Amino acid sequence: MISVEAWTTIRYLKAQGLGTRTIAKEVGVARNTVKHALRSEGPPRYQRPPRPNPKLEPFREEVRRMLTNDHFIGSRIHKELRKRGYDGSQMAFYRFLKKIKAEEGKTKACIRYETLPGQQGQFDWSPYTVPISGSLIRVVVFRLILGFSRKRHHFASLNGSQASAFEGIEHGLWKFSGAPKELVVDNDRAFVISAHPAHFKWNRRFLEFCGHYSMRPIACRVRNPRAKGKVERPFYQLEEHFIKGRSFDSFEHFCRELERFDEEINSRGTPDNPGKTDRPV
Known part of the structure:
Protein backbone atom coordinates (compact mmCIF):
# COMPACT_ATOMS: atom_id res chain seq x y z
CA MET A 1 0.00 0.00 0.00
CA ILE A 2 1.35 3.44 -0.94
CA SER A 3 1.51 6.36 1.46
CA VAL A 4 -0.94 9.27 1.40
CA GLU A 5 1.90 11.51 0.20
CA ALA A 6 2.57 9.19 -2.77
CA TRP A 7 -1.17 9.11 -3.53
CA THR A 8 -1.25 12.93 -3.53
CA THR A 9 1.83 13.11 -5.77
CA ILE A 10 0.35 10.66 -8.28
CA ARG A 11 -2.86 12.69 -8.60
CA TYR A 12 -0.86 15.93 -8.88
CA LEU A 13 1.35 14.56 -11.68
CA LYS A 14 -1.67 13.19 -13.54
CA ALA A 15 -3.30 16.62 -13.39
CA GLN A 16 -0.18 18.01 -15.10
CA GLY A 17 -0.79 15.67 -18.07
CA LEU A 18 1.78 12.97 -17.34
CA GLY A 19 1.07 9.38 -18.38
CA THR A 20 0.94 6.44 -16.00
CA ARG A 21 4.31 5.10 -17.16
CA THR A 22 6.05 8.41 -16.46
CA ILE A 23 4.28 8.82 -13.12
CA ALA A 24 5.24 5.30 -12.06
CA LYS A 25 8.89 6.02 -12.86
CA GLU A 26 8.79 9.37 -11.08
CA VAL A 27 7.16 8.07 -7.90
CA GLY A 28 8.95 4.73 -7.93
CA VAL A 29 5.92 2.44 -8.01
CA ALA A 30 4.36 0.00 -10.46
CA ARG A 31 2.02 1.24 -13.21
CA ASN A 32 -0.83 -0.79 -11.73
CA THR A 33 -0.30 1.03 -8.45
CA VAL A 34 -0.59 4.35 -10.27
CA LYS A 35 -3.78 3.22 -12.03
CA HIS A 36 -5.27 2.05 -8.75
CA ALA A 37 -4.44 5.37 -7.06
CA LEU A 38 -6.10 7.31 -9.89
CA ARG A 39 -9.21 5.13 -9.77
CA SER A 40 -9.59 5.29 -6.02
CA GLU A 41 -12.02 7.86 -4.66
CA GLY A 42 -9.89 8.47 -1.58
CA PRO A 43 -6.37 7.95 -0.24
CA PRO A 44 -5.17 4.78 1.46
CA ARG A 45 -6.63 4.56 4.93
CA TYR A 46 -3.69 3.05 6.72
CA GLN A 47 -0.06 2.12 6.23
CA ARG A 48 2.10 -0.35 8.08
CA PRO A 49 4.73 1.61 10.01
CA PRO A 50 8.31 1.05 8.83
CA ARG A 51 10.40 -1.26 10.95
CA PRO A 52 13.52 0.46 12.29
CA ASN A 53 16.83 -1.28 11.71
CA PRO A 54 18.17 -2.08 15.21
CA LYS A 55 21.75 -2.04 13.95
CA LEU A 56 21.47 1.40 12.37
CA GLU A 57 19.05 3.31 14.60
CA PRO A 58 21.72 3.96 17.27
CA PHE A 59 23.75 5.77 14.59
CA ARG A 60 20.87 7.89 13.23
CA GLU A 61 22.03 11.24 14.63
CA GLU A 62 25.64 10.56 13.68
CA VAL A 63 24.61 9.75 10.11
CA ARG A 64 22.50 12.90 9.93
CA ARG A 65 25.36 15.02 11.25
CA MET A 66 27.88 13.55 8.77
CA LEU A 67 25.40 14.06 5.94
CA THR A 68 24.23 17.61 6.68
CA ASN A 69 27.11 19.17 8.62
CA ASP A 70 30.19 17.37 7.34
CA HIS A 71 28.76 16.82 3.82
CA PHE A 72 30.21 13.30 3.67
CA ILE A 73 29.22 11.07 0.75
CA GLY A 74 27.54 7.73 1.42
CA SER A 75 30.67 5.59 1.14
CA ARG A 76 32.52 7.83 3.62
CA ILE A 77 29.63 7.66 6.11
CA HIS A 78 29.53 3.87 5.74
CA LYS A 79 33.28 3.71 6.39
CA GLU A 80 32.93 5.85 9.53
CA LEU A 81 30.10 3.68 10.85
CA ARG A 82 32.23 0.58 10.40
CA LYS A 83 34.85 2.19 12.63
CA ARG A 84 32.14 2.82 15.23
CA GLY A 85 31.04 -0.80 15.31
CA TYR A 86 28.34 -1.13 12.65
CA ASP A 87 28.34 -4.74 11.41
CA GLY A 88 25.24 -4.82 9.25
CA SER A 89 25.01 -5.13 5.47
CA GLN A 90 26.01 -2.38 3.05
CA MET A 91 22.63 -2.60 1.30
CA ALA A 92 20.77 -2.03 4.58
CA PHE A 93 22.96 1.01 5.25
CA TYR A 94 22.18 2.63 1.90
CA ARG A 95 18.44 2.04 2.38
CA PHE A 96 18.76 3.73 5.77
CA LEU A 97 20.75 6.61 4.27
CA LYS A 98 18.15 7.10 1.54
CA LYS A 99 15.41 7.52 4.16
CA ILE A 100 17.44 10.11 6.05
CA LYS A 101 18.14 12.03 2.83
CA ALA A 102 14.40 12.04 2.10
CA GLU A 103 13.66 13.37 5.58
CA GLU A 104 16.23 16.13 5.22
CA GLY A 105 15.05 17.00 1.74
CA LYS A 106 11.49 17.73 2.78
CA THR A 107 12.39 21.09 4.27
CA LYS A 108 13.63 22.25 0.85
CA ALA A 109 10.04 22.58 -0.37
CA CYS A 110 9.93 26.25 0.60
CA ILE A 111 10.08 28.36 -2.58
CA ARG A 112 10.00 32.12 -3.09
CA TYR A 113 9.99 33.10 -6.75
CA GLU A 114 7.83 34.49 -9.54
CA THR A 115 5.50 31.83 -10.86
CA LEU A 116 3.69 31.08 -14.10
CA PRO A 117 -0.09 31.44 -14.46
CA GLY A 118 -1.91 28.70 -12.57
CA GLN A 119 1.30 27.43 -10.99
Whole structure:
Protein backbone atom coordinates (compact mmCIF):
# COMPACT_ATOMS: atom_id res chain seq x y z
CA MET A 1 0.00 0.00 0.00
CA ILE A 2 1.35 3.44 -0.94
CA SER A 3 1.51 6.36 1.46
CA VAL A 4 -0.94 9.27 1.40
CA GLU A 5 1.90 11.51 0.20
CA ALA A 6 2.57 9.19 -2.77
CA TRP A 7 -1.17 9.11 -3.53
CA THR A 8 -1.25 12.93 -3.53
CA THR A 9 1.83 13.11 -5.77
CA ILE A 10 0.35 10.66 -8.28
CA ARG A 11 -2.86 12.69 -8.60
CA TYR A 12 -0.86 15.93 -8.88
CA LEU A 13 1.35 14.56 -11.68
CA LYS A 14 -1.67 13.19 -13.54
CA ALA A 15 -3.30 16.62 -13.39
CA GLN A 16 -0.18 18.01 -15.10
CA GLY A 17 -0.79 15.67 -18.07
CA LEU A 18 1.78 12.97 -17.34
CA GLY A 19 1.07 9.38 -18.38
CA THR A 20 0.94 6.44 -16.00
CA ARG A 21 4.31 5.10 -17.16
CA THR A 22 6.05 8.41 -16.46
CA ILE A 23 4.28 8.82 -13.12
CA ALA A 24 5.24 5.30 -12.06
CA LYS A 25 8.89 6.02 -12.86
CA GLU A 26 8.79 9.37 -11.08
CA VAL A 27 7.16 8.07 -7.90
CA GLY A 28 8.95 4.73 -7.93
CA VAL A 29 5.92 2.44 -8.01
CA ALA A 30 4.36 0.00 -10.46
CA ARG A 31 2.02 1.24 -13.21
CA ASN A 32 -0.83 -0.79 -11.73
CA THR A 33 -0.30 1.03 -8.45
CA VAL A 34 -0.59 4.35 -10.27
CA LYS A 35 -3.78 3.22 -12.03
CA HIS A 36 -5.27 2.05 -8.75
CA ALA A 37 -4.44 5.37 -7.06
CA LEU A 38 -6.10 7.31 -9.89
CA ARG A 39 -9.21 5.13 -9.77
CA SER A 40 -9.59 5.29 -6.02
CA GLU A 41 -12.02 7.86 -4.66
CA GLY A 42 -9.89 8.47 -1.58
CA PRO A 43 -6.37 7.95 -0.24
CA PRO A 44 -5.17 4.78 1.46
CA ARG A 45 -6.63 4.56 4.93
CA TYR A 46 -3.69 3.05 6.72
CA GLN A 47 -0.06 2.12 6.23
CA ARG A 48 2.10 -0.35 8.08
CA PRO A 49 4.73 1.61 10.01
CA PRO A 50 8.31 1.05 8.83
CA ARG A 51 10.40 -1.26 10.95
CA PRO A 52 13.52 0.46 12.29
CA ASN A 53 16.83 -1.28 11.71
CA PRO A 54 18.17 -2.08 15.21
CA LYS A 55 21.75 -2.04 13.95
CA LEU A 56 21.47 1.40 12.37
CA GLU A 57 19.05 3.31 14.60
CA PRO A 58 21.72 3.96 17.27
CA PHE A 59 23.75 5.77 14.59
CA ARG A 60 20.87 7.89 13.23
CA GLU A 61 22.03 11.24 14.63
CA GLU A 62 25.64 10.56 13.68
CA VAL A 63 24.61 9.75 10.11
CA ARG A 64 22.50 12.90 9.93
CA ARG A 65 25.36 15.02 11.25
CA MET A 66 27.88 13.55 8.77
CA LEU A 67 25.40 14.06 5.94
CA THR A 68 24.23 17.61 6.68
CA ASN A 69 27.11 19.17 8.62
CA ASP A 70 30.19 17.37 7.34
CA HIS A 71 28.76 16.82 3.82
CA PHE A 72 30.21 13.30 3.67
CA ILE A 73 29.22 11.07 0.75
CA GLY A 74 27.54 7.73 1.42
CA SER A 75 30.67 5.59 1.14
CA ARG A 76 32.52 7.83 3.62
CA ILE A 77 29.63 7.66 6.11
CA HIS A 78 29.53 3.87 5.74
CA LYS A 79 33.28 3.71 6.39
CA GLU A 80 32.93 5.85 9.53
CA LEU A 81 30.10 3.68 10.85
CA ARG A 82 32.23 0.58 10.40
CA LYS A 83 34.85 2.19 12.63
CA ARG A 84 32.14 2.82 15.23
CA GLY A 85 31.04 -0.80 15.31
CA TYR A 86 28.34 -1.13 12.65
CA ASP A 87 28.34 -4.74 11.41
CA GLY A 88 25.24 -4.82 9.25
CA SER A 89 25.01 -5.13 5.47
CA GLN A 90 26.01 -2.38 3.05
CA MET A 91 22.63 -2.60 1.30
CA ALA A 92 20.77 -2.03 4.58
CA PHE A 93 22.96 1.01 5.25
CA TYR A 94 22.18 2.63 1.90
CA ARG A 95 18.44 2.04 2.38
CA PHE A 96 18.76 3.73 5.77
CA LEU A 97 20.75 6.61 4.27
CA LYS A 98 18.15 7.10 1.54
CA LYS A 99 15.41 7.52 4.16
CA ILE A 100 17.44 10.11 6.05
CA LYS A 101 18.14 12.03 2.83
CA ALA A 102 14.40 12.04 2.10
CA GLU A 103 13.66 13.37 5.58
CA GLU A 104 16.23 16.13 5.22
CA GLY A 105 15.05 17.00 1.74
CA LYS A 106 11.49 17.73 2.78
CA THR A 107 12.39 21.09 4.27
CA LYS A 108 13.63 22.25 0.85
CA ALA A 109 10.04 22.58 -0.37
CA CYS A 110 9.93 26.25 0.60
CA ILE A 111 10.08 28.36 -2.58
CA ARG A 112 10.00 32.12 -3.09
CA TYR A 113 9.99 33.10 -6.75
CA GLU A 114 7.83 34.49 -9.54
CA THR A 115 5.50 31.83 -10.86
CA LEU A 116 3.69 31.08 -14.10
CA PRO A 117 -0.09 31.44 -14.46
CA GLY A 118 -1.91 28.70 -12.57
CA GLN A 119 1.30 27.43 -10.99
CA GLN A 120 1.07 28.47 -7.36
CA GLY A 121 -1.33 29.72 -4.73
CA GLN A 122 -0.39 30.83 -1.21
CA PHE A 123 -2.65 30.52 1.81
CA ASP A 124 -2.56 32.01 5.27
CA TRP A 125 -4.80 33.66 7.86
CA SER A 126 -4.77 36.31 10.56
CA PRO A 127 -7.06 36.95 13.57
CA TYR A 128 -8.51 40.40 14.27
CA THR A 129 -10.62 41.96 17.01
CA VAL A 130 -13.36 43.82 15.16
CA PRO A 131 -16.17 46.09 16.45
CA ILE A 132 -19.35 44.31 15.38
CA SER A 133 -22.81 45.38 16.55
CA GLY A 134 -21.37 47.30 19.49
CA SER A 135 -19.11 44.48 20.74
CA LEU A 136 -15.51 43.47 20.09
CA ILE A 137 -15.60 40.16 18.19
CA ARG A 138 -12.67 37.95 17.26
CA VAL A 139 -12.75 37.32 13.52
CA VAL A 140 -10.30 35.14 11.59
CA VAL A 141 -9.63 36.23 8.01
CA PHE A 142 -8.29 33.58 5.62
CA ARG A 143 -6.60 34.55 2.37
CA LEU A 144 -5.78 32.67 -0.82
CA ILE A 145 -3.61 34.64 -3.22
CA LEU A 146 -2.42 33.56 -6.67
CA GLY A 147 1.31 33.83 -7.27
CA PHE A 148 1.25 35.18 -10.82
CA SER A 149 -1.70 37.56 -10.99
CA ARG A 150 -1.68 38.49 -7.24
CA LYS A 151 -5.45 38.14 -7.28
CA ARG A 152 -6.70 37.37 -3.80
CA HIS A 153 -9.75 36.06 -2.04
CA HIS A 154 -10.60 36.58 1.62
CA PHE A 155 -12.88 34.38 3.68
CA ALA A 156 -13.98 35.34 7.20
CA SER A 157 -14.80 32.95 10.01
CA LEU A 158 -15.47 33.16 13.72
CA ASN A 159 -12.86 30.46 14.41
CA GLY A 160 -9.50 29.28 13.09
CA SER A 161 -10.21 25.55 12.97
CA GLN A 162 -8.92 23.19 10.30
CA ALA A 163 -12.43 22.91 8.88
CA SER A 164 -12.60 26.70 8.53
CA ALA A 165 -9.19 26.76 6.87
CA PHE A 166 -10.29 24.13 4.34
CA GLU A 167 -13.50 26.08 3.74
CA GLY A 168 -11.45 29.22 3.16
CA ILE A 169 -9.31 27.46 0.55
CA GLU A 170 -12.36 25.99 -1.18
CA HIS A 171 -14.05 29.39 -1.33
CA GLY A 172 -10.95 30.75 -3.05
CA LEU A 173 -10.81 27.86 -5.54
CA TRP A 174 -14.47 28.43 -6.36
CA LYS A 175 -13.83 32.15 -6.80
CA PHE A 176 -10.90 31.52 -9.15
CA SER A 177 -12.75 28.72 -11.00
CA GLY A 178 -9.99 26.18 -10.47
CA ALA A 179 -7.05 25.03 -8.39
CA PRO A 180 -3.38 26.00 -8.74
CA LYS A 181 -0.80 23.26 -9.24
CA GLU A 182 0.89 24.08 -5.93
CA LEU A 183 -0.38 25.40 -2.60
CA VAL A 184 2.10 27.06 -0.23
CA VAL A 185 1.15 27.00 3.45
CA ASP A 186 2.84 27.57 6.78
CA ASN A 187 3.48 24.94 9.43
CA ASP A 188 0.25 25.26 11.39
CA ARG A 189 -1.08 22.01 12.85
CA ALA A 190 -3.96 22.16 10.38
CA PHE A 191 -1.40 21.38 7.67
CA VAL A 192 1.74 19.97 9.28
CA ILE A 193 1.97 17.54 12.19
CA SER A 194 5.73 17.98 12.63
CA ALA A 195 7.83 20.68 10.95
CA HIS A 196 11.12 19.47 12.39
CA PRO A 197 13.58 18.81 9.55
CA ALA A 198 14.49 15.43 10.99
CA HIS A 199 10.94 14.08 11.00
CA PHE A 200 8.70 16.30 8.88
CA LYS A 201 5.15 15.00 8.64
CA TRP A 202 2.10 16.38 6.85
CA ASN A 203 -1.34 16.42 8.41
CA ARG A 204 -3.13 13.47 6.81
CA ARG A 205 -6.44 15.28 6.30
CA PHE A 206 -4.61 18.14 4.56
CA LEU A 207 -2.86 15.68 2.22
CA GLU A 208 -6.23 14.15 1.40
CA PHE A 209 -7.65 17.62 0.77
CA CYS A 210 -4.79 18.53 -1.62
CA GLY A 211 -5.07 15.17 -3.36
CA HIS A 212 -8.77 15.75 -3.96
CA TYR A 213 -7.98 19.00 -5.80
CA SER A 214 -4.77 17.64 -7.40
CA MET A 215 -2.60 20.27 -5.72
CA ARG A 216 0.96 19.74 -4.56
CA PRO A 217 1.37 20.99 -0.97
CA ILE A 218 4.48 23.02 -0.14
CA ALA A 219 5.45 23.93 3.44
CA CYS A 220 7.49 27.00 4.30
CA ARG A 221 10.45 26.73 6.60
CA VAL A 222 9.77 27.58 10.22
CA ARG A 223 10.17 31.29 11.03
CA ASN A 224 10.59 32.20 7.36
CA PRO A 225 7.65 34.47 6.46
CA ARG A 226 9.52 35.84 3.40
CA ALA A 227 8.92 32.53 1.65
CA LYS A 228 5.21 33.29 1.70
CA GLY A 229 5.53 37.05 1.27
CA LYS A 230 2.78 37.29 -1.33
CA VAL A 231 0.34 36.33 1.42
CA GLU A 232 1.80 37.88 4.53
CA ARG A 233 2.58 41.30 3.06
CA PRO A 234 -1.00 41.96 1.82
CA PHE A 235 -2.31 41.46 5.38
CA TYR A 236 -0.84 44.88 6.11
CA GLN A 237 -3.01 46.30 3.34
CA LEU A 238 -6.07 44.57 4.78
CA GLU A 239 -5.39 45.95 8.25
CA GLU A 240 -4.68 49.52 7.10
CA HIS A 241 -7.31 49.92 4.39
CA PHE A 242 -10.19 47.74 5.55
CA ILE A 243 -10.18 46.92 9.27
CA LYS A 244 -8.59 49.89 11.03
CA GLY A 245 -11.08 52.54 12.17
CA ARG A 246 -14.19 50.70 10.97
CA SER A 247 -17.15 49.05 12.68
CA PHE A 248 -19.79 46.71 11.29
CA ASP A 249 -23.47 46.09 11.95
CA SER A 250 -23.13 42.30 11.91
CA PHE A 251 -20.77 39.50 10.93
CA GLU A 252 -22.67 39.20 7.64
CA HIS A 253 -22.09 42.92 7.04
CA PHE A 254 -18.37 42.37 7.66
CA CYS A 255 -18.31 39.55 5.08
CA ARG A 256 -20.14 41.63 2.45
CA GLU A 257 -17.76 44.55 2.91
CA LEU A 258 -14.79 42.17 2.76
CA GLU A 259 -16.03 40.89 -0.60
CA ARG A 260 -16.31 44.45 -1.89
CA PHE A 261 -12.77 45.13 -0.69
CA ASP A 262 -11.54 42.11 -2.66
CA GLU A 263 -13.28 43.32 -5.81
CA GLU A 264 -11.72 46.77 -5.43
CA ILE A 265 -8.18 45.44 -4.86
CA ASN A 266 -8.35 42.82 -7.62
CA SER A 267 -9.61 45.43 -10.11
CA ARG A 268 -6.44 47.49 -9.66
CA GLY A 269 -4.20 44.95 -11.39
CA THR A 270 -0.69 44.20 -10.15
CA PRO A 271 2.03 46.51 -8.78
CA ASP A 272 4.01 46.27 -12.05
CA ASN A 273 0.86 46.64 -14.17
CA PRO A 274 -1.51 48.78 -12.07
CA GLY A 275 -3.92 49.39 -14.91
CA LYS A 276 -4.00 45.83 -16.24
CA THR A 277 -6.77 43.78 -14.64
CA ASP A 278 -7.09 40.96 -17.18
CA ARG A 279 -3.76 39.32 -16.34
CA PRO A 280 -3.99 35.49 -16.37
CA VAL A 281 -4.44 33.97 -12.93
